[in-house]
Amino acid sequence: MSRLARLKGRLSTADQPFDGWLVLAALSLLLIGWVMVTSASSEVASSLTGNAWYFSLRHGVFLLAALVAGGLALRVPMAWWRANGPLLLLVGLALLALVLLVGREVNGSRRWLSLPGVPFNLQASEVAKFCLILYMAGYLERFLPQVRREWGAFLRPLAVMAVVAGLLILEPDYGAVVVMTGAVMGMLLMAGAPWGRFLVLLxxxxxxxxxxxVAEPYRMARLTSFADPWADQFASGYQLTQxxxxxxxxxxxxxxxxNSVQKLFYLPEAHTDFVFAVLAEELGLVGAIAVxxxxxxxxxxxxxxGRRAELAGLAFAAYVSYGFALVLGAQAFINIAVSTGMLPTKGLTLPLLSYGGSSLVVSSMMVALLLRIDIETREVRRRARPTARRAGPGKAPPSGKRQGSTS
Incomplete structure (x- = not known):
């Protein structure tokens, strides 16, 4: 490909208002999720409420709320999120502490806050996850050279993560601990922190x-049932075997x-944690691979x-993109791995697909901020393009514009 053809390809990409593939993937998962929640929850809804569409209608309301929240988040400039990162972290920590005091307990875990006058519960860990990534992105932007050179700057964000993890363990919500810790360490790694430090931490x-x-019997039971679920298929291994x-x-x-059989009261939490198993049963290997x-x-x-933002010199936006990508990817991987027996049961929803208002709203806001970052990055590159043109084919653009014009 000639140099002129490559330049035309870059300009045509920059002329697009946003990443269409990102929107397509997110909307497809949202629609597939509504269909699968409807299918997986019909029998349970009929038994509990007498209305087979109960959970489907609620999920539709959650979906509408998620789209509204995403639309509002899309209108907020990234500069606002950057300036308010520490405040958002405090909000996340306050919610995690509040849920331990007045939270609603379900299946032995205290993870949800009941809001007055609102017909659904707020899962504090979902909000904390969102706030933590925004704070970490701002920290990395401010202290990037120190993070790469000094142990102290490297450990400070991990100390914040330790506080968050301690509050989550008290709920307990170990799945959220794994996802958040993985995302924070991934952000540090992508920021250029030395590999040796990660080996020590691992x-x-x-x-x-x-x-x-080994400290708690129920944790050992989960591990042993994960290793051989058929050994105790009617007790600790029941959910995985189904x-x-x-x-x-x-x-x-x-x-x-x-036409799923397992959703007929065989597979617990079929429309939440194990919706992917019902999807695989009804749509087969082809449908599962498509998802x-x-x-x-x-x-x-x-x-x-995130890469485009980093090349354009938008460090905060880049690290937010990497953090959200890691959170969504880690949570999706863990949920699917649990359903297929690759990991022990964690109690994590499948982002954009499982039933649950908090997860759906927060995941949609993450996608909305990714779109906002993409729009702002493309705008920066469009502004830099005339400078690159004025420089001429044989001249280099000014150093301050090089990244934005050639990325």
Missing amino acids: LLVGAIGALAA ALIAFGRGHWLGMGLG VGLFALLIWRAMAV
């Missing part, structure tokens, strides 16, 4: 995890939409948005 975290696993049966029924093309492909497309485009 050994330390591994040792702490092993001690935590999910694996769902995958086995699906074959290549599935049993057909709405995995949509998640891969979403994460790829989110990383591409």
Whole structure:
């Protein structure tokens, strides 16, 4: 490809208002999620409320609220999020502390806040996840050279993460701890922190995890049931064995939409944590791979948005993009891995797809901010383009404009 053709390709990409593939992947997952929640919850809804469409209608309301929240987030400039990162972190920490005091307990976990006059609960960890990424992105922008050189600057964000993790463990919500810790460490790695520090931390975290696993009998039960769920398929291994049966029924093309057998009171939490198992049973291997492909497309485009922002000199926007991509990717991977027996049960929803208002709203806001970052980055590049043209084909643009014009 000639130099002129490459330049035309770059200009045509910059002329687009936003990343269409990112929007396509997110909207496709939202619509597939509504269809699958409707299918997976119909029998449970009929048994509990007498209305087979109960959870479907609620999910539709959540979906509308998520789109409204995403639209509002899209209108807020990234400069506002950057300036208010520390305040947002305090809000997240306050919610995590509040849920321990007055939160609603479900299945032995205290994770939800009941809001007066609102017919649904707020999951504090979802809001904290969003706030933490914004704070970490601002920290990395301010102290990037120190993070790369000094242990102190490297450990400070991990100390903040330790406080968040401590509050989450008290709920307990170990799945959120894994997702947030992975996202923070991934952001530090992408910021250029030395590899040796991560090896030391991985050994330390591994040792702490092993001690935590043997400290409580129910954690050991989860690990042993994960290793061999069929050994106790009617107790600790029940949920996983039922999910694996769902995958086995699906074959290549599935049993057909709405024809799942496992959702008939065999598979617990079929429309929340294990909606992917019902999807695989009804749509088969082809449908399951298509959904995995949509998640891969979403994460790829989110990383591409971050890369473009980084090349344009928008460090805060870049690290926000990387953080959101890591959160969405890690949570999707863990949920699917749990459903397929690759990881022990964590109790995490599938982003943009599972039933649940808090997860749906926060995930939609993450996608909206990715779009906002992409729009602002493209605007910066469009402004830099005339400078590059004035420089002429044989001249280099000014140093302050080089990244924006050639990225």
